[in-house]
Amino acid sequence: VNVSLNEVEALARKAIRGVGYSWGLAEEAGKSARWLCQYDFDGCATLARFLALADDGQLCEGQLSIELQGVQIRADNGSLVCPIVTGSALLDLAHLNQQSNAELHFVAEPELLLFFVSSIARINNVTLSMSWPCGEASFSAEHIGIVGELPAKLELLRLQTGRKCGEPRKICQRAETAAQSWSILDRFAQRTYAPSTEQSRLAGAGAGLSDND
Amino acid sequence: MIYLTANVDGIPSSADINRLAQNVPFQEAGRVSESELTLSRANRSVRLWSNAVNALAKGQQPDPTELAQVGYLMRTTAVYGSGKFGAADFETIANRVEMQVPFQSEMLTVYLIRTFVRDLVEHAAKCQGGENAVALEPNLARQLGIGNSTGLGMAPFLINHPVLINNWIIVREEAIARVRNRIAASSEEITLFKRLLVASKISSLQWCSDHDYQKQKISELNHDIHQLIEFVESMNWQSEYPWNQLVDWSIGSLSKEGQELLMSLVLEPFGEQIDGLADCMSDSFSASFHIDGSMAVQRVRELIEQTFEWALHLDWREKNHNARAWYISEEKLEPRLGERFEEPIAQFEQPLAPARDAVAAYKTLSDFPEEKSIAEFLMKHPEHRHTVRRVQLSRVAPYGEIHDNTIAADMLPIDLLRAKLSFFGATHFDPRSDRWVRIKMFHGAPYPEELNQHNADFWIYPGEV
Numbered sequence: 153v154n155v156s157l158n159e160v161e162a163l164a165r166k167a168i169r170g171v172g173y174s175w176g177l178a179e180e181a182g183k184s185a186r187w188l189c190q191y192d193f194d195g196c197a198t199l200a201r202f203l204a205l206a207d208d209g210q211l212c213e214g215q216l217s218i219e220l221q222g223v224q225i226r227a228d229n230g231s232l233v234c235p236i237v238t239g240s241a242l243l244d245l246a247h248l249n250q251q252s253n254a255e256l257h258f259v260a261e262p263e264l265l266l267f268f269v270s271s272i273a274r275i276n277n278v279t280l281s282m283s284w285p286c287g288e289a290s291f292s293a294e295h296i297g298i299v300g301e302l303p304a305k306l307e308l309l310r311l312q313t314g315r316k317c318g319e320p321r322k323i324c325q326r327a328e329t330a331a332q333s334w335s336i337l338d339r340f341a342q343r344t345y346a347p348s349t350e351q352s353r354l355a356g357a358g359a360g361l362s363d364n365d
Numbered sequence: 366m367i368y369l370t371a372n373v374d375g376i377p378s379s380a381d382i383n384r385l386a387q388n389v390p391f392q393e394a395g396r397v398s399e400s401e402l403t404l405s406r407a408n409r410s411v412r413l414w415s416n417a418v419n420a421l422a423k424g425q426q427p428d429p430t431e432l433a434q435v436g437y438l439m440r441t442t443a444v445y446g447s448g449k450f451g452a453a454d455f456e457t458i459a460n461r462v463e464m465q466v467p468f469q470s471e472m473l474t475v476y477l478i479r480t481f482v483r484d485l486v487e488h489a490a491k492c493q494g495g496e497n498a499v500a501l502e503p504n505l506a507r508q509l510g511i512g513n514s515t516g517l518g519m520a521p522f523l524i525n526h527p528v529l530i531n532n533w534i535i536v537r538e539e540a541i542a543r544v545r546n547r548i549a550a551s552s553e554e555i556t557l558f559k560r561l562l563v564a565s566k567i568s569s570l571q572w573c574s575d576h577d578y579q580k581q582k583i584s585e586l587n588h589d590i591h592q593l594i595e596f597v598e599s600m601n602w603q604s605e606y607p608w609n610q611l612v613d614w615s616i617g618s619l620s621k622e623g624q625e626l627l628m629s630l631v632l633e634p635f636g637e638q639i640d641g642l643a644d645c646m647s648d649s650f651s652a653s654f655h656i657d658g659s660m661a662v663q664r665v666r667e668l669i670e671q672t673f674e675w676a677l678h679l680d681w682r683e684k685n686h687n688a689r690a691w692y693i694s695e696e697k698l699e700p701r702l703g704e705r706f707e708e709p710i711a712q713f714e715q716p717l718a719p720a721r722d723a724v725a726a727y728k729t730l731s732d733f734p735e736e737k738s739i740a741e742f743l744m745k746h747p748e749h750r751h752t753v754r755r756v757q758l759s760r761v762a763p764y765g766e767i768h769d770n771t772i773a774a775d776m777l778p779i780d781l782l783r784a785k786l787s788f789f790g791a792t793h794f795d796p797r798s799d800r801w802v803r804i805k806m807f808h809g810a811p812y813p814e815e816l817n818q819h820n821a822d823f824w825i826y827p828g829e830v
Contacts, residue, residue, distance in 0.1 A: 159451065346713040
């Protein structure tokens with residue numbers, strides 16, 4: 153399916169809410185999915201996989217510790233760190249420490265972190281480098297480049313100031329995704345809709361006087 | 366009968382038209398593409414339409430009194446844009462000069478539908494009457510605006526776009542301030558102002574509604590205009606800051622309806638001084654989305670006190686103060702407003718009660734060390750994240766919050782609708798219940814073939830075109 157970026161953001165926000173995230177985190181997730189689609193990733197497919205994990209209770213908020221040499225984020229025993237919770241926390245911290253330096257252990261769907269890292273780079277006006285065993289990405293206000301692919305989970309991901317790498321990422325105005333991914337998002341979003349009742353139909357929408365005259 | 370339209374960016378190809386023909390009739394179930402800017406539909410005003418066609422087909426003009434009573438031949442409902450149903454995102458057109466003011470493509474759609482409706486009624490008359498049929502007289506055609514029925518769907522927009530709404534209000538406040546700060550009034554300015562004031566009287570007398578709430582307001586407005594005309598004739602225009610004097614007088618003497626009308630009227634002679642402000646109405650400040658996690662807990666509490674001071678004094682346990690809940694219905698995916706304590710909707714509630722949420726966050730913040738950063742607070746309390754974001758926005762968007770309770774038992778959604786519609790130049794606001802309304806747009810406006818620089822500014826006032 154071919155959808156607008158606003159549609160991606162709106163459906164992503166509802167879907168994340170549908171698996172129990174707070175409204176504020178759902179807003180972040182909506183932006184994250186939109187960002188991915190804008191930079192030519194299949195943000196909907198990534199989010200669909202993430203939603204399945206989240207709904208299955210396989211994610212944790214992550215133990216965050218701020219130490220002298222930077223930020224450490226680790227998962228609880230056996231689970232994976234949530235990229236939305238972690239990304240939001242790192243983004244909040246961006247205003248606190250100019251030189252971002254973080255290590256993330258056992259992260260689920262790390263692609264969803266890209267929006268947050270990119271935003272941190274813009275806020276602090278630096279070039280941030282994100283590296284993992286078989287790839288690297290760099291973010292600044294002028295350049296976003298990625299070398300290698302991000303797997304569905306990562307044991308170790310490093311974040312530090314660095315130099316730009318990779319070709320500038322293509323910027324898209326639309327999102328293309330498989331119908332299956334879109335319907336997974338839609339299925340979780342449905343959980344935020346109230347079942348229809350007679351009272352809702354009559355009173356909720358404010359019917360009454362006919363509009364057909 | 367329902368007519369559907371899509372506003373295509375550029376000249377549509379025959380393939381585009383075929384594609385749209387297969388999608389647009391399905392309304393919300395159809396899809397449009399990035400070549401389309403908006404999607405809308407319109408219903409005929411059944412009785413008036415057939416009377417107009419019958420008259421024109423016989424070579425006569427429709428009854429002007431009857432036309433004036435309704436004021437349009439068709440009503441649009443929702444006008445979807447900005448990526449809805451697959452249309453182009455606003456961001457794709459936001460850099461075009463003519464699209465920088467918000468909702469320009471939607472407004473253009475409505476204006477073009479009005480023109481299409483006039484052409485269609487003439488076409489239908491010709492089909493029916495053949496050579497006997499005549500066109501609508503231009504003066505009569507111009508008195509036909511386009512109707513619009515709007516429901517609850519529009520209300521959440523005001524709450525979901527605090528920066529945008531702030532920009533609209535701040536631009537208007539700035540415009541009013543510029544006029545009030547003028548030390549003297551020229552005779553041309555005074556003449557134009559008086560002329561438009563008299564025209565407003567005519568417009569207000571044409572305004573009908575069956576809704577008691579609105580009837581009362583219209584009656585107050587008519588009374589206010591009478592008083593205003595008297596005052597304007599008697600005041601000393603030679604004294605310093607005459608516009609400011611006029612506004613000051615209105616605050617003590619007129620109802621809110623009259624005051625608001627006056628605020629709009631005093632802007633009219635000063636297009637050159639204020640029209641440029643319209644370019645500041647869009648929300649291009651995307652960085653404002655990010656939370657400043659370094660802000661101290663105490664500072665966030667202060668911001669809540671500044672913005673929601675009125676709400677901190679309410680007893681939110683009282684049913685009247687949180688009687689309602691906004692939710693999305695599974696049935697039509699539209700926003701609805703329900704009774705929290707009578708319907709099973711609370712678990713589906715949308716975050717459309719910023720004041721209640723701010724008070725809840727304020728209380729939780731009180732138990733948190735005040736020197737700690739809000740970043741640390743949010744790690745422990747993600748449920749307050751949307752509230753902290755809004756509260757921080759109040760620093761750049763002081764007019765972003767509605768200073769009233771959006772879930773109160775006595776809240777009237779039509780007030781929210783009117784606030785937004787007024788920025789679209791809607792006239793003859795006519796509530797049909799406490800949650801949906803009819804309005805008119807482009808009533809009196811020149812049609813595209815007659816539009817020029819001389820008739821573009823004041824057509825909204827009767828007798829000005």
